[in-house]
Amino acid sequence: MTDCIFCKIIAGDLPATKVIEDEQTLAFMDINPGSHGHALVIPKAHSKDLTAIGPDDLAACLSTAQELARRAMENLGADGVNLINCCGAAAWQTVFHFHLHVVPRYADGPHRDGLQLPWVPAPGDPGEIADAARALSNGD
Template identity: 45%
Template sequence: MTANACVFCRIIAGDELSQTIHEDDNAIAFLDIAQVTKGHSLVVPRKHHTDLSEISPDEAAQVMRTAVHVSRRLTQALGAPGINLWHASGETAWQSVFHFHIHVVPRYTLTDLAPPWTETESPLESLAGLAEEIRSWCDLP
């Protein structure tokens, strides 16, 4: 993808308007134009990466540091007693802009945002086969 094709790259370059609330050497944070709750923001790396499969762990950590800073700022500035962080990688995970980003969503009440899934507990022993399948992929140092 070219930088011009990516709306987040255009925002970073200053070619697209945004309401930026934080910038540092590695990331930029701006208000989401689709405010789920008051202050809903996006934190994006300055360098284009499509999703988790493309961003390095170090760059992801830099984005997360910025997300922590932004969440504290939103909590203090807006009086939000809670924050949700949300990330989606891939179309099947509801990613709609294919530039790695983290949503920082201030929460004001228990009902101002609906959970995307409901929790169903599985007996721990029933997860043993799944855990072994995941552990068998040794791509981590």
């Protein structure tokens, strides 16, 4: 895709600070990091989002993300890692090439960890939860 920024990075037409590259995936540093060590994992084959990516490319991206998470904990001293995918504009996707955010998390505060997610867990309505479960189970 000639207008996709991530495809341009894969092709070498745009710069990126690469950290892992294999036949199917590329991992590089996010230029708008939520924390120290925040990186992105993308498939080399263009897929617009989670609903479009093939199972082999998705598995390869997850494997690369797992390796990055391990490295963040071992080499950067991260206390944990968030793995985030945004699928669709309503879910904050801004680049329409499937990608995973691998965001190291640090217990020692905001000097290395500025990510604040908007979701605060609270109890849901049991009836609505059951209705959604039926719909997701194809039993609607």
